[in-house]
Amino acid sequence: MTLSPEMWLHRMREEVPRGRVPVRIFNDPSVWQLEQERIFGRCWVVLGHESEIPGRGDYMLRYIADNAVIVVRDEVGSIRGHLNMCRHRGAQVCRAELGNTSHFRCSYHGWTYDTSGELIGVPYHKEVYNERLDRSEWGLVPVRIETYSGLIFGSLDASAEPLADFLGGFQWYLDYFLNPTGAGTEVCGPPDKWIVDADWKICAENFAGDGYHLPVTHQFGVKFGYFPSNNRTHFEGYAVHIPGKGHGIGLGKTPGLQPFSGLPEEVQEGMKRGLDPDQVEVFKDVRSAIATIFPNLSLVSQPFSRTPGKPGTRFCGMRLWHPLGAGKIQVYCWCVVPKDAPAAYKEEAYRSFTLLLGPGGVFDQDDLDNWRSVTRSAGSSAARQLTFPYDMGQDREPDPSFPGPGVAVSPYVSEVNFVNLWSTWLEYMLADERAAVGDVR
Numbered sequence: 001m002t003l004s005p006e007m008w009l010h011r012m013r014e015e016v017p018r019g020r021v022p023v024r025i026f027n028d029p030s031v032w033q034l035e036q037e038r039i040f041g042r043c044w045v046v047l048g049h050e051s052e053i054p055g056r057g058d059y060m061l062r063y064i065a066d067n068a069v070i071v072v073r074d075e076v077g078s079i080r081g082h083l084n085m086c087r088h089r090g091a092q093v094c095r096a097e098l099g100n101t102s103h104f105r106c107s108y109h110g111w112t113y114d115t116s117g118e119l120i121g122v123p124y125h126k127e128v129y130n131e132r133l134d135r136s137e138w139g140l141v142p143v144r145i146e147t148y149s150g151l152i153f154g155s156l157d158a159s160a161e162p163l164a165d166f167l168g169g170f171q172w173y174l175d176y177f178l179n180p181t182g183a184g185t186e187v188c189g190p191p192d193k194w195i196v197d198a199d200w201k202i203c204a205e206n207f208a209g210d211g212y213h214l215p216v217t218h219q220f221g222v223k224f225g226y227f228p229s230n231n232r233t234h235f236e237g238y239a240v241h242i243p244g245k246g247h248g249i250g251l252g253k254t255p256g257l258q259p260f261s262g263l264p265e266e267v268q269e270g271m272k273r274g275l276d277p278d279q280v281e282v283f284k285d286v287r288s289a290i291a292t293i294f295p296n297l298s299l300v301s302q303p304f305s306r307t308p309g310k311p312g313t314r315f316c317g318m319r320l321w322h323p324l325g326a327g328k329i330q331v332y333c334w335c336v337v338p339k340d341a342p343a344a345y346k347e348e349a350y351r352s353f354t355l356l357l358g359p360g361g362v363f364d365q366d367d368l369d370n371w372r373s374v375t376r377s378a379g380s381s382a383a384r385q386l387t388f389p390y391d392m393g394q395d396r397e398p399d400p401s402f403p404g405p406g407v408a409v410s411p412y413v414s415e416v417n418f419v420n421l422w423s424t425w426l427e428y429m430l431a432d433e434r435a436a437v438g439d440v441r
């Protein structure tokens with residue numbers, strides 16, 4: 001008998017707490033059908049970074065699942081989100097990926113909207129509508145926008161909880177990536193983008209703290225001395241998650257590493273001022289910090305040396321696993337640097353970033369080959385009956401001495417964060433149907 005997705009997802013509710021996850025979730029069109037409405041129709045999803053649209057009228061085209069969203073800074077400097085869909089017959093009113101404008105004019109019949117989404121122009125309004133069309137009713141469909149530390153989040157759900165509640169304390173960790181010195185961050189240009197036959201969920205899982213793969217998948221880097229690491233990292237550091245929210249971070253430590261490794265003096269000093277003492281205590285000794293904000297935004301901070309054996313330069317990479325369907329993503333990949341960092345450091349961090357991440361980056365090639373491979377297996381018919389084990393670290397007690405929010409276990413190589421990730425995903429998938437695109441007019 002073939003089970004409907006809802007039926008086997010209900011069965012999954014018993015399996016996840018004991019560390020079993022169905023293989024098929026990683027590549028199944030019926031799962032994707034539900035995810036569009038229940039995950040991407042309800043969550044706060046990252047659309048970009050404020051520094052991508054610094055001036056009034058600056059806009060960029062982004063997506064929440066299959067919905068195109070214009071993210072624009074309006075006339076008074078507020079960031080707005082609008083569905084990229086003319087209210088007359090649905091043509092896209094914005095055709096460029098990035099630009100600056102005072103208005104969006106539809107190429108079909110010419111309806112025109114200002115940057116705040118109001119319909120300000122209807123050709124022949126008097127002659128053909130006899131002025132009976134109420135323009136105030138037919139503005140672009142708004143997408144809710146909130147920001148945290150430069151990150152722009154959008155939600156299609158008018159009743160979604162406030163972003164601060166959605167993040168649920170994970171801000172404490174995001175500060176390290178997005179506002180380490182108190183002066184904010186900026187991205188180094190537009191994101192690299194490329195399409196991969198991998199499911200967004202295996203990528204999100206990996207960045208929620210898969211330290212286990214590092215010495216195998218990325219062994220070239222350890223062997224050649226491009227980044228400071230050894231297999232002791234398996235016995236150090238923390239995996240932290242926010243229960244019920246899905247967010248997770250792995251804090252890898254390499255014994256003997258210099259504090260603030262890979263950062264210039266100015267950024268080190270900035271961190272001591274910009275972060276609170278507990279944050280400094282945790283992050284100064286981190287070799288790699290790797291995190292996922294549920295559902296599909298990940299961050300990594302890691303030193304990389306272009307000269308084997310030298311300490312190298314720390315960079316911060318941010319990646320959006322934008323789903324194009326079951327088992328297919330477009331990766332968006334940015335380099336993030338503190339605004340007040342020295343120019344020479346920003347340049348060097350960007351160099352390290354491009355060597356490791358992006359379509360030509362060696363880390364991404366290592367990882368994406370494996371994630372494609374996982375996705376291919378998960379889409380096979382025999383895999384529909386199988387589960388994956390998530391046993392690693394489930395017997396570990398949380399460490400009450402860890403100063404940050406959430407549940408921390410040590411060492412960081414474990415699958416504890418992933419069980420929380422899949423429990424959260426499941427709760428969204430099984431929640432009662434609510435109106436997506438809530439504020440439709």
Ligand code: FES
Pocket residue numbers: 086087088089090091106107108109110111
């Ligand atoms: S579809 Fe845009 S004006 Fe007709």
Ligand SMILES: [Fe+2]
Pocket residue numbers: 213217218363367
């Ligand atoms: Fe990796």
